[in-house]
Each structure stands twice: as C-alpha cells, then as structure tokens.
Amino acid sequence: MCRSGSEDSRSSLRILSHDTQMSLEDLLAWAPSGSPEAALAGQVDFDRLPGHVAVIMDGNGRWAAQRHLPRVDGHRAGIDSVRDVVETSARLGIQVLTLYAFSVENWKRPPLEVSVLMGLLKRYLRLELESLAANDIRFRVLGHMDRLPDDVRRELEVGQDKTHSNHGMLFNVALNYGGRAEIVHAARRAIAAGVRPSDLDEKRFGELLYTSGQPDPDLLIRTSGEMRVSNFLLWQIAYAEIWVTETLWPDFRARHLLEAILEYQKRDRRYGGITQPAFVGGR
Numbered sequence: 001m002c003r004s005g006s007e008d009s010r011s012s013l014r015i016l017s018h019d020t021q022m023s024l025e026d027l028l029a030w031a032p033s034g035s036p037e038a039a040l041a042g043q044v045d046f047d048r049l050p051g052h053v054a055v056i057m058d059g060n061g062r063w064a065a066q067r068h069l070p071r072v073d074g075h076r077a078g079i080d081s082v083r084d085v086v087e088t089s090a091r092l093g094i095q096v097l098t099l100y101a102f103s104v105e106n107w108k109r110p111p112l113e114v115s116v117l118m119g120l121l122k123r124y125l126r127l128e129l130e131s132l133a134a135n136d137i138r139f140r141v142l143g144h145m146d147r148l149p150d151d152v153r154r155e156l157e158v159g160q161d162k163t164h165s166n167h168g169m170l171f172n173v174a175l176n177y178g179g180r181a182e183i184v185h186a187a188r189r190a191i192a193a194g195v196r197p198s199d200l201d202e203k204r205f206g207e208l209l210y211t212s213g214q215p216d217p218d219l220l221i222r223t224s225g226e227m228r229v230s231n232f233l234l235w236q237i238a239y240a241e242i243w244v245t246e247t248l249w250p251d252f253r254a255r256h257l258l259e260a261i262l263e264y265q266k267r268d269r270r271y272g273g274i275t276q277p278a279f280v281g282g283r
C-alpha cells in the first residue's frame with residue numbers, strides 16, 4: 001500500500017473500485033513469478049471468494065517469546081501482517097475484512113501492553129489512513145469506543161469519517177469488542193426502541209448489531225493453532241467456515257490468506273441442509 005518509504009518499501013496497492021474484481025493475470029502479475037503466492041493465486045476461483053473474512057490474530061506473545069523479546073515486540077511485528085492482509089484482501093476483491101485487535105477481556109493485560117496496543121492502533125491509522133482512503137477502503141470500528149483513550153478514539157473517528165463514503169473493501173477492526181457484549185447491547189437497543197417480541201426476528205436483531213448491513217463472515221481464520229472463537233462475532237459466525245493455522249500472527253502473510261481461501265473453496269457449505277439427494281431408508 002502507499003506508505004512512507006521508511007515504513008515499508010513494497011509496491012503500492014493499485015486502486016480498485018468497488019466493482020473491480022481482480023483478474024488472474026492481475027494477481028499473477030502482483031505475486032512474483034515462481035513464488036508460493038503465485039502458485040496459490042493461480043488456484044483461486046474468483047467467482048467463489050469468501051465475501052467476508054474475519055481473523056482472530058493470535059500468537060504475538062509467543063512469537064516474541066521465541067525470540068526472547070518482550071511481548072509488545074510481537075504486537076509491533078504483527079502490524080506488518082495487518083498491512084499484508086489488508087492489502088492482499090483488497091487486491092483479491094474481498095468485500096469485508098474484520099480483524100480482532102482488542103477484546104473487552106484484553107483490558108486485563110498489563111497496563112504497558114494495553115498502552116502499546118493502543119499506541120500501535122493510533123500509529124497504524126496515522127500511517128495508513130491516506131492509503132486506505134486512496135484505495136477506496138472503508139474503515140470501521142466494531143466495539144464500544146467510549147473506554148478507549150481520547151487520542152486513540154479521536155484518531156479512529158477521523159479514520160471512520162474520512163473513509164465513510166468509500167465503496168471498496170470494508171475493513172472492520174474489532175476493538176474493545178466482545179461478542180456477548182454486542183448481543184446484550186443489541187437486546188438493550190431492541191427494548192429501548194420498544195420492539196415487540198413478535199416483531200423481533202433474526203433479520204431485525206442482526207440490524208441492531210455493530211455489523212448491521214454487512215454480510216456474515218464466510219471464513220473465520222485463527223492463527224497460532226488455538227481452537228477457540230474467543231467471544232468473537234458470536235452471532236455472525238453461525239455458518240462461517242473455520243480455518244486454523246499453527247502460524248503465529250506476526251508470521252502470517254498473503255500466502256497464508258491464499259491457503260485459507262483455497263481451503264475454504266474446497267468446503268461443502270450446507271447450512272444445515274444437504275447437497276446430494278440422500279438415501280433416506282425404507283423400501
């Protein structure tokens with residue numbers, strides 16, 4: 001993505017309009033010839049991309065511990081993965097990308113770690129906002145911003161405002177987010193709005209969630225091998241395909257995202273139904 005040279009020297013993200021879908025030729029031109037990315041990209045079915053990819057970024061602390069570094073260095077290194085995944089998702093033509101950056105439970109971490117994470121979010125937006133805006137990416141926060149430090153909240157609000165009318169990829173960052181808290185918040189909103197029990201159905205309830213108007217995640221990725229959903233998008237992931245990789249978040253790059261998408265494209269999504277006429281017994 002377009003960013004200051006000292007931060008990263010990789011090529012700029014080509015501007016994609018909301019209805020531009022990347023052709024295989026475009027993608028192969030972006031991925032170096034003979035690279036694992038090019039080989040993986042060549043197998044992607046662009047007609048069956050997941051509309052919404054959600055990611056539980058995990059393993060920053062372990063990545064740092066493996067290098068005898070403080071935990072916060074793992075979070076710092078994780079920023080490069082964030083850039084790579086945002087850039088690759090936008091290039092592929094993913095409609096919605098949601099990254100889980102800070103949960104309501106993460107306030108229990110040591111104050112220094114919380115403060116570094118907040119600083120990283122602020123810094124990321126400062127450095128990337130122009131590029132996000134130029135590439136038609138809309139930035140949104142999922143979660144309550146009221147508990148965040150004033151300076152961080154202001155930066156996030158600027159980010160949301162400046163990208164508000166963009167129509168390309170929607171990039172959600174879940175921040176001070178909890179799935180249960182979101183559901184309780186939606187229930188309170190329904191009660192406060194005087195919605196009658198008989199009028200409340202799944203569609204109406206979904207409109208009261210932070211993700212109102214967005215498609216549910218099709219693909220949920222979790223890094224670092226943990227088999228948990230950790231209070232993330234509990235309502236929305238009802239039918240998401242889950243892909244867990246042992247790769248720690250700071251090592252996660254475009255090729256891992258492509259691997260996840262290819263695995264997703266092999267899955268048979270039945271939504272509780274059946275795909276083949278089944279033999280149901282009897283004579």
Ligand code: FPP
Pocket residue numbers: 057058059060061062063075078079082099100101102106117120121124173224
């Ligand atoms: C989990 O690793 C990671 C987090 C709690 C924070 C993720 C945040 C970032 C990568 C930076 C900011 C994000 C954006 C979108 C700019 P962990 O600390 O739980 O790792 P561990 O399980 O190995 O201890």
